[in-house]
Structure formats: C-alpha cells, structure tokens
Amino acid sequence: MRVRSYATDAWHTSSDEGRPVHDATSGELVATVSSTGLDFARMLAHARRVGGPTLRGMTFHQRAAMLKGVAKALSDRKQELYEASFTTGATKTDAWVDVDGGFGALFVYASKGRRELPDDLLLLDGDLERLSKSGAFAGHHVQVSRQGVAVHINAFNFPVWGMTEKLACTWLAGMPAVVKPASATSHVTAKAVEIMLDAGVLPPGALQLVCGGVGDLFDHLRDQDVVTFTGSAVTGRKLKAHPGLAEHGVRFNMEADSLNFSMLGPDVQPGSATFDAFVREVSNEMRIKTGQRCTAIRRTLVPRTRLDEVADALKAVFEATPVGRPGAQGVKMGPLVGLDQRAEVQRAVDALAAENTVLYGSYGQLVDADPERGAFFPFTLLRADDPLNHRTVHEVEAFGPVNTLLPYDDLDTAWELIRMGRGSLVGSVMTDDDAVARQAVLQTAAYHGRLMFLNADSQADSTGHGSPMPHLVHGGPGRAGGGEEMGGMRGLSLYMQRTAVQGSPTTLTSVARTWLPGAARHEAPKHPFRMTFDEIAVGDTLTTHRRTVTEADVTNFAGISGDFFYAHMDDVAARESIFERRVAHGYFVLSAAAGLFVDPGVGPVLANYGLENLRFVQPVYPGDTIRAKLTCKRRIAKAPRPDERPQGVVEWHVDVENQDEALVATYTILTLVARDA
C-alpha cells in the first residue's frame, strides 16, 4: 500500500515506491511513503486562497461546531484507528492514549470555543485602555486570524493526537493547515485524515496532508504563515535555520525532546500511598507507548536513603509486565516503532551506561513475538553514581522504556540536578509536604512548561505525569524547544495576530461588537426586559427613575440579611471608620438597583444567572439618591436545543450613580433571554 497525501482537495498517490514502513512487531511491510509529485507551492496557495477565507468567514462558534463534527467522526470510527495503530507497536492502551486523546482534544476545544469565545470573527484581548483625559480616545487589543497557512510537522509517536492537538487551535483560530506526519506512522495519520474528511464538515482547503518529504515547501512560506515542529531538537534546529523563515518573518513553534524529571519528596515513606503513586507513575511512563512519549520521565530523583527501595519496587513492576505483540493476551508493553528506532535507543543506552550503572535490562519471555523481527526493547533502569558531575544523564534522551535514578542528599542538590536538564516539558514531585511543592515551583518552574504534584489526596484522580491536557500549556523552555501549545484559549494565539486598535470608544465598540465604557449609548425603544434577544442591540440603554436611600432601608436590609457590620449599624464606630458615618450595605445598593431596572411582568427574560466584575466605587449614605443605567454590552446566541426554547445570553453593563452623577457601583449582569419565536 502506498500512503496517500491529500492536496488541493484531492487524494494523491505518489508515482514512486518511496520509503518502506514495516510492522513494528512482525517486520512485515505495511506501506510505502513518498510525496513525489506533490506541488507544494500550489498546496500552500490553495490553503491561503480557498481554506483561509472560508475559515475566517466562520465565527468562533461555527468553527467550534466544525471541531465537534470532526471529533465525533473520529470517535465513531476509532476502531479503524486502533487497528492501524497496532502495526506501529502500540498496545490497546497506547492506541487509546493517541486516538481517544486525539478526538478528546478536539472535543475540549469545541466546548471551550463555544463557552469562552464570542460568536464573532475577532477576539477582544484585555480591557479598554484610556488614552486621554476626556475618555474620547482609547485603545483596545484585538486578535484576528492570521491570513496564511499553518504547516504542522509532527513526530512519529502520536500520529493522531499529535495532529489534532494542533488542528484544534489552528482551526478554532481560523487558519487552514498542511499536516506533515512522520513517515514511520503516516499511514495512521492518513487514516485519521480520511475519517475527518468523510465527516463532511471541513470546508475546502482547510486540511491538506503531506506523507513523505516536504520537498521545496519551506521555500514557499510567507509572512502570514506559521510552522509548528514536534520532533528531535536536531531536526527542529535545522528547520528553524531555513533562510526563508527569517526572511519572511514566518512564525515558528518548536517542541523538542526533553529530559523530564520526577522526584520522590524527602518526606515520603515506603509503603505510603504517595510512595506507591510514585512507583506507579515512574513505571507507567516507561511502559506507556514503550517510553516513546516526549513527556516520559527520563530522570528520577530519589533521596539517597530510598534508592534501593525504589529500585526494588520498580523491578517488581517490570517483572510483572508482559511484553510482546500488541493485542496478544495480557501484553502490557509492545515494541518500539521500528528497528531503526531500536538501534537509536540502544546507542543512547550505551552512552548512558558509560557513565551510569545499569540496574535492570530485561523483558523476560516475549509474548507471541520474535525478538529478532520485532523492535522490542527491554525495560532499562540505570543509576547515576555522580549526577552532579556526569553530564550524559542530563543530555542524552533514550526515546524508549529507559530511566535513570538520580540520588540526592538535600533539596538544594535536587533543584540543581533538575535544572541541569536545561529545560523540559514536564516535571513531577510526589510529596505530602506542600512547602516542598512551593519550593519546587520557585526553584524549577522557570525550566518547565508544566509541573505536577501528587500526594495522598490527589493521586487517585491524577491525569498522570505524561499526559498533556488541552486546558493546560504543553511545551517547555530551553532544550525542550521554547514552544507553547494548547493551554486552553492561549493555544490560539500562535495562529492569531494581536493588534492594538486606537480610536473613540464608540468606534471601538463598533469594531468589537461589544459596548465599551465611554461609548455612545442609545435609549432602548422599550424596556429592555420586554425585548426579545433578537430585538436587543449592543448599546441599548435604560436609564431608570431615582430612589432615595433612607436609614430605614439600611436597618431593614440588616434585618433581612443578618449583616450588622458596624459601618452600617454602629454610629460611633462608623464615625471613627474610613466612611466617617453610617453607610448603606453595598449589597443593598445592588438590590435597590435591581428594583430600579427590573420589569416585573412575565416577558422574554428567562433568568438572571450571574454578575461579574462588581466594584463598589463610592459609599452610599442614607439621604443619597441613586439611579441605574443598564446598557447592553454583548449578545451571545445559544445553539438551539430540541428540548429548549431558543435563547441567548445578554450581558448588561450596569452603572449605579448618585445625585451628583458620580459612579457608586459598576458591574455586568448576565441574563438568559428568549429569541423570537
């Protein structure tokens, strides 16, 4: 079988055989991979001319719905991806991490996009910045989609998740993508692409696939394009040095190999839940994907006095873990991806063994597999005898089930050893002492993209050391490449341009479709609570009648709420306080404002479900007269549900003023409002 590429909305089969891909277990030929015949300039132009404009014309909510459609298709046909994954040496659990993790990331971004982003084409970033005394000139940051193409060059170890974690952010941000998977597992990625295209929700030009070499693709990259690279630092550095990237200012994000650490805290006793969690975590990281995870633990820091106990506990797990053909009865660990990779890991282990002591290196009896034909590699545990002076353990990544124990005598030494990795994707500390956790963050967070702490309380619910979560940043400084991916909505920034926009607040309101403080307001044609979602416009305002606050109000409110705080109830104490006399409760002011702006009759407002950004700006005293201004700040239509009346969220900006028109309170309320029938 020739692995096909997908270019300019058509499948492409290369004219030559290309590079062979063998089954990791049996050594049989699975596929050949070549990109010969692809016109890379045309592919990039197609993405820019066809895919980009369509995606940029879709709102964040429409793009989120698209992600959900793609995720659902992958989920419905995951069995096909599991089957393809077995040929790469992945067990069912390994395939689950890649495949289910892959569509899981898309589902998370679909849901976050729907809940956290506007139903609009641009994103407001931060708050309005006042740039003049009168307030007539201001600035706001916005983010818009970059008008180029995102090229994703991925590593072999996650043929599905490695693609989708990037596509989720790329598409939600409104950019088209060209994906180039590693050749060794490109047949799995091609299957996933086929499933995503079959879903019928991707617009033309949104996705293209290059299986095989990238030819002259880099020569055609331009200023609005983005390249992301995941793989070894050697390849990453080579690609980053391509003169075209610097010449055209192409964005480049790099995720490279790293020597992630895990550390057993000095407080943890053998036999405790935290000790067991540590052994489980370290052994899992060696077993899952046969240690071929960029986040896997390579350096394991252990108090010197616990070294033998940890080594013995790990050896017991290795002995009890059957290795063999993925899918065979009981097999928990499969082979590496191929014989080339096995040779590479062996070279790395030889380098490590020159300075460190090998404590364990066996897989016992292989289950249903031939050790010569399959790319099997034994669990390999080493001990660093002088980790402060021997550098190999901090420099050589053996991308397999390989780990080195590093003894430490005190915390300062531990932090130093951790930093000797010169930047990693992730580190973890198992400790029941939260003071150690804070020290670890202060001493080592600058060297990590993510830190995880496990103790007796959290270990059962933990998502694991090696699992990047779509909600959290994935990437790391220094040797790990200096890149950053995912992290919830932060992940979109790579594919968007942040621009400062200056003008009058009214102009900025029109640009942002969000009412901003200082912008023009217009009296609503009728009471806002009598208007449907579709009738309300951004800027619609209700200015209420007035109400004079009395001492009886304050006393009654204290009685109802049970809040007898001295500033409201004790004349003497209030006189000596910063208020200098008794003041009304802030919450009374809120309640009174609601009484001023609420229209009580049955109408389109279904519920008031929240209040945000509340500030009490000035005290309100008995005798003051207040009124409220309610202005529509933003409208967000909700996706229709069969069992629900069509509705939307309307955010109202509320200003409460006193008799001198001075602001006393300001906040945003969130209402659910019915749509036109």
Ligand code: NAP
């Ligand atoms: P690799 O050999 O560096 O390859 C990575 C990607 O670059 C592959 O798609 C490869 O394609 C491509 N490539 C290689 N040479 C290229 C060139 N001259 N021009 C354009 N593309 C080129 O890495 P790998 O062996 O696939 O992955 C293992 C490494 O990746 C490990 O070191 C691991 O730590 C790291 N990794 C890091 C992360 C992370 O998030 N930080 C994640 C996963 C893996 P071909 O296969 O076709 O050559």
